Amino acid sequence: MAILLRTAAPVSRAALRRRFQTFTIPQIQSRPASTMPHSVPKLNDPSLFKTDVAYVNGEWVKAKSGKTFEVFDPSSGKLIGTAPEMDAEDTKKAIDAAAAAFPSFRTTTGRERSKMLRKWYDLMVENSEDIARLITWENGKPLADAKGEATYAANFFEWFSEEAPRIYGDTIPASIPGNRIVTIKEPVGVCGLITPWNFPAAMITRKIGPALAAGCTVVAKSPGETPFTSLALAELAHRAGIPKGVVNIVSALKNTLDVGEVLTTSPIVKKVSFTGSTGVGKLLMKQSSSTLKKLSFELGGNAPFIVFDDADLDTAVAGAITSKFRSSGQTCVCANRLLIQSGIYDSFAEKFAAKVAEFKVGGGYEEGITHGPLIHDRAISKVDAHVRDAEKKGGKVIQGGQKMPELGENFFQPTVITGMTTDMALSSEETFGPVAGLFKFDTEDEVVKIANNTEVGLAGYFFSRDIQRIYRVAEALEVGMVGVNTGLISDAGAPFGGVKESGFGREGSKYGVGEYQTIKMITYGGMGQPLQK
Numbered sequence: 001m002a003i004l005l006r007t008a009a010p011v012s013r014a015a016l017r018r019r020f021q022t023f024t025i026p027q028i029q030s031r032p033a034s035t036m037p038h039s040v041p042k043l044n045d046p047s048l049f050k051t052d053v054a055y056v057n058g059e060w061v062k063a064k065s066g067k068t069f070e071v072f073d074p075s076s077g078k079l080i081g082t083a084p085e086m087d088a089e090d091t092k093k094a095i096d097a098a099a100a101a102f103p104s105f106r107t108t109t110g111r112e113r114s115k116m117l118r119k120w121y122d123l124m125v126e127n128s129e130d131i132a133r134l135i136t137w138e139n140g141k142p143l144a145d146a147k148g149e150a151t152y153a154a155n156f157f158e159w160f161s162e163e164a165p166r167i168y169g170d171t172i173p174a175s176i177p178g179n180r181i182v183t184i185k186e187p188v189g190v191c192g193l194i195t196p197w198n199f200p201a202a203m204i205t206r207k208i209g210p211a212l213a214a215g216c217t218v219v220a221k222s223p224g225e226t227p228f229t230s231l232a233l234a235e236l237a238h239r240a241g242i243p244k245g246v247v248n249i250v251s252a253l254k255n256t257l258d259v260g261e262v263l264t265t266s267p268i269v270k271k272v273s274f275t276g277s278t279g280v281g282k283l284l285m286k287q288s289s290s291t292l293k294k295l296s297f298e299l300g301g302n303a304p305f306i307v308f309d310d311a312d313l314d315t316a317v318a319g320a321i322t323s324k325f326r327s328s329g330q331t332c333v334c335a336n337r338l339l340i341q342s343g344i345y346d347s348f349a350e351k352f353a354a355k356v357a358e359f360k361v362g363g364g365y366e367e368g369i370t371h372g373p374l375i376h377d378r379a380i381s382k383v384d385a386h387v388r389d390a391e392k393k394g395g396k397v398i399q400g401g402q403k404m405p406e407l408g409e410n411f412f413q414p415t416v417i418t419g420m421t422t423d424m425a426l427s428s429e430e431t432f433g434p435v436a437g438l439f440k441f442d443t444e445d446e447v448v449k450i451a452n453n454t455e456v457g458l459a460g461y462f463f464s465r466d467i468q469r470i471y472r473v474a475e476a477l478e479v480g481m482v483g484v485n486t487g488l489i490s491d492a493g494a495p496f497g498g499v500k501e502s503g504f505g506r507e508g509s510k511y512g513v514g515e516y517q518t519i520k521m522i523t524y525g526g527m528g529q530p531l532q533k
């Protein structure tokens with residue numbers, strides 16, 4: 001099998017500006033009444049749905065310019081509402097609010113911060129149905145998945161509420177006689193947080209939870225596609241009694257670059273945590289270098305999903321379904337390349353395609369829907385291009401493979417392609433959509449080389465029942481996270497993050513808080529004298 005390595009291109013500011021300025025809106029097509037887009041269920045608490053405002057310094061504020069941008073339901077193409085188009089000046093105000101809140105917030109005890117996060121967690125649990133409805137509305141994922149996300153998102157507050165009182169330093173034996181060394185962990189300061197649309201709640205709580213546990217204050221830029229979920233979280237922060245200025249949420253679509261530039265270059269912001277694509281990550285890292293900020297970057301992946309001949313076939317098929325098609329393929333840890341050993345390739349392909357054929361695609365609120373739309377037309381174009389490219393180069397579509405205009409502009413059939421080769425675009429680029437390409441391999445050595453032959457390294461999965469192979473392969477994969485005989489690895493208690501161009505830093509787990517702290521070493525001299533008589 002030929003090996004191909006392609007490096008992710010850094011995104012240029014000009015290209016990004018064009019993207020945000022010309023952000024396209026899915027149009028509602030006329031369609032048969034039986035397939036009309038869903039109606040949106042009412043929220044139990046309508047005050048969680050905030051439009052035209054952002055949350056700064058404990059208040060609901062509009063953009064100073066008065067400008068707003070429109071947010072659309074990816075299922076129906078209908079307008080959900082408008083959010084403030086904030087600019088550099090609005091962002092600086094939010095940073096100032098976070099800076100003003102920091103001196104007092106940093107002196108709160110871990111136990112006090114724990115109680116605040118716990119209260120916020122409790123409110124998220126109480127309001128999880130509404131949070132899920134908002135997620136489905138603006139992201140499109142089926143309501144059952146959105147409920148799962150609401151719980152997953154809340155879990156980060158629960159987890160970090162438990163970490164906050166358990167932040168310890170060290171005592172270190174000194175080499176110099178009479179010296180005593182201790183370390184204390186201090187909050188890094190004001191943090192700029194930038195998150196994507198694919199998990200409108202969980203990506204933001206995974207950052208705010210540890211930041212607050214550490215004693216930091218934050219300015220979070222919500223994703224332009226999905227700003228409303230984060231505003232509902234801000235309303236719950238307010239109710240939880242999080243002090244004003246500690247959590248600030250700004251929103252922007254066309255001004256995304258300007259907001260990002262302020263967050264990454266302001267000397268007041270000491271840390272930037274970003275989740276998104278590798279290309280944008282490279283740009284933000286460059287911008288952040290002017291003030292040498294502490295950084296955590298959770299970037300794109302190209303996850304290998306390996307099934308060895310000795311695997312339990314049904315377990316492997318179930319794992320592949322979960323890993324590949326979660327959120328219609330729009331998670332950074334989704335399997336991107338399914339690498340199946342030759343002895344079971346055909347039987348795996350047959351069983352896997354049969355399961356995919358059972359999916360029910362549609363609007364996220366509809367009963368029985370298993371998979372929703374993609375987020376926008378750019379996502380559809382990429383998925384379609386990967387399928388057409390694979391076909392052109394000899395791949396065989398055995399399931400799906402087409403857009404679904406009868407459902408809406410953003411729907412694509414869950415797709416399975418056999419006969420994949422490494423010269424195909426899907427092999428070297430993250431599809432971020434519902435396309436499973438099945439590659440055939442013969443040996444363990446060969447498949448590990450293929451799996452590692454990518455510039456990114458976020459997640460990797462493999463299925464085997466041979467314990468020695470399990471150790472060998474888990475240790476050989478160049479990724480930050482490995483799933484062995486499972487397709488689901490996400491957990492608030494587990495360290496989430498990548499290696500290579502998938503970024504650095506870990507979120508969740510006991511390691512998550514460290515990303516928001518600095519270690520101060522204190523040496524006490526003149527110690528160790530004899531006891532005074």
Ligand SMILES: NC(=O)c1ccc[n+]([C@@H]2O[C@H](COP(=O)([O-])OP(=O)(O)OC[C@H]3O[C@@H](n4cnc5c(N)ncnc54)[C@H](O)[C@@H]3O)[C@@H](O)[C@H]2O)c1
Nearest residue numbers: 195196223224256257260275276277280298299300301332
């Ligand atoms: N590793 C992870 O944990 C993780 C999680 C989710 C998504 N992702 C990655 O994100 C990508 C999909 O999301 P996307 O296409 O929206 O990514 P993206 O990088 O284009 O955008 C992510 C977020 O960054 C914002 N953004 C973009 N350019 C910016 C700039 N110059 N300044 C400030 N903010 C900016 C966007 O508005 C969005 O909110 C995939 O590559 C996926 O793997 C990674």
Ligand SMILES: O=CCCC(=O)O
Nearest residue numbers: 198330331332333490
């Ligand atoms: O898409 C990225 C995050 C997905 C997850 O946390 O499981």
